């Protein structure tokens with residue numbers, strides 16, 4: 001059998017005679033200190049310092065890991081704003097990844113909103129002006145012909161998880177040009193912190209196909225290509241070239257498509273999901289996350305999903321993905337496709353989605369209403385608006401994926417109260433500044449009756465002496481476990497069943513938290529490990545598991561293997577190759 005290539009151009013992980021793992025390195029001195037996958041900064045032992053040419057380059061005191069973590073955390077606390085904290089942690093990640101993940105693991109709940117949503121949104125916007133250090137892979141339309149050569153410049157050889165964006169619809173912030181790289185980085189940090197995929201097995205990618213933001217094009221300090229976005233066949237050719245090159249260099253990698261605008265998200269997913277194992281986080285991850293929360297919410301009401309009437313507002317990648325997931329959930333409860341559709345009302349900027357509207361996209365088609373469907377409805381405008389839909393359809397569950405702050409008004413929520421004392425209201429747009437309604441208002445307007453979840457983290461709401469926790473309905477509860485499971489199974493494809501399994505695992509896990517629709521974010525790692533095991537099992541059942549070694553394991557064994565495989569942040573001894 002041919003010897004597999006080393007993990008990286010600069011090192012390989014090996015075992016000594018007693019079976020202990022160590023890292024054999026072929027760099028030393030400053031080059032070693034500047035490699036974040038190898039650097040231990042002040043924790044290099046005296047022997048490593050001698051052998052690897054580090055003496056004189058770092059302070060004399062050899063820190064313990066505990067000391068390092070304490071120093072790092074205390075310094076972190078000194079950072080003023082959330083953005084400064086984000087930048088401090090990102091700089092740490094670029095210096096010393098093991099330490100970064102160890103600190104993150106110790107303070108996951110506190111730091112998640114800093115490295116991820118909502119603060120990552122700030123980092124996206126300021127990516128060019130605050131740029132410091134390279135991370136990840138980027139290819140633009142100036143150099144796409146050479147993408148395969150360029151991928152050889154990436155020093156790690158065994159990437160398993162890629163997050164790739166074209167930055168066309170970052171969170172609710174719209175086209176962000178090159179800045180979307182910060183999202184790919186943030187998502188992959190969660191893959192390692194919560195999903196157990198080692199940092200050297202991940203690759204953030206920014207696909208620079210241009211930007212339609214004239215202010216960015218006109219800004220000389222903007223770091224992406226200063227030209228309009230590609231579209232049509234040229235766009236497809238660009239992505240074809242990327243996918244082909246990545247599949248060749250990293251044949252075991254799974255791709256997560258992130259924050260593609262609605263016009264391309266569905267096309268890209270369908271075009272490539274059978275070419276390379278890939279899924280779209282905003283469509284499928286969000287769908288699974290929302291379905292899980294809705295299943296819990298219905299349970300809290302002592303009802304079923306099928307007892308609800310849904311309004312999904314925002315017919316983009318997330319909104320349509322969620323509408324599809326709800327339909328799947330309703331079908332699981334025994335409804336037909338048509339019966340399920342009849343309970344789901346999708347609303348976009350013109351109002352209720354209707355067949356006669358301009359630019360209806362393929363993925364929206366099964367959700368459109370015809371005039372004839374609305375007999376007996378009362379509405380004044382050309383199309384029923386959100387309020388009309390709530391009143392006429394008797395909506396009991398309202399979900400927002402518009403990125404429009406304050407879109408859900410008091411009158412809308414009060415209209416829901418006519419139908420149910422416990423309306424389900426999920427304003428899920430990110431970041432916090434784009435939320436469709438403030439959770440505190442929702443609790444107040446419904447006198448504590450609403451079952452609320454938001455996409456970004458919100459403090460629990462106090463109302464008349466009672467504390468109402470606000471669930472964080474974020475696809476972070478899905479993608480790390482789904483992706484890790486797919487990686488563990490070396491899935492040849494991410495099937496719909498695997499995604500549904502992820503949703504059901506999340507819902508089942510949340511059942512232990514009475515009255516809550518999502519678990520605390522501190523549980524993310526445990527959830528992801530369990531989800532990964534169930535997803536890997538589903539991959540086996542669906543015949544897409546290429547990893548032979550797990551195929552015959554029992555459920556318990558499979559979970560055990562995945563738990564043991566999860567990467568943990570601790571230093572391995574370094575030796576010269």
Ligand SMILES: NC(=O)c1ccc[n+]([C@@H]2O[C@H](COP(=O)([O-])OP(=O)(O)OC[C@H]3O[C@@H](n4cnc5c(N)ncnc54)[C@H](O)[C@@H]3O)[C@@H](O)[C@H]2O)c1
Pocket residue numbers: 169170171172173259260261262263281282286289313314315316317318319347348349350400401402403404407428429430431434454455456473474475476
């Ligand atoms: N909580 C989560 O995990 C999660 C996951 C994915 C997306 N989101 C959020 O959902 C939002 C949308 O993301 P996307 O990827 O679907 O974007 P998108 O661009 O694909 O879709 C946005 C949709 O909202 C519609 N819209 C805009 N203004 C509207 C209005 N006033 N009324 C009704 N519809 C309106 C647009 O026409 C478009 O169809 C973002 O804020 C994003 O952060 C949240």
Ligand SMILES: O=C(O)C[C@H](O)C(=O)O
Pocket residue numbers: 117170171172259281282429430455474475476
């Ligand atoms: O990034 C997030 O926080 C969730 C989601 O993918 C989004 O686009 O809003």
Ligand SMILES: [Mn+2]
Pocket residue numbers: 171258259281282
């Ligand atoms: Mn997203």
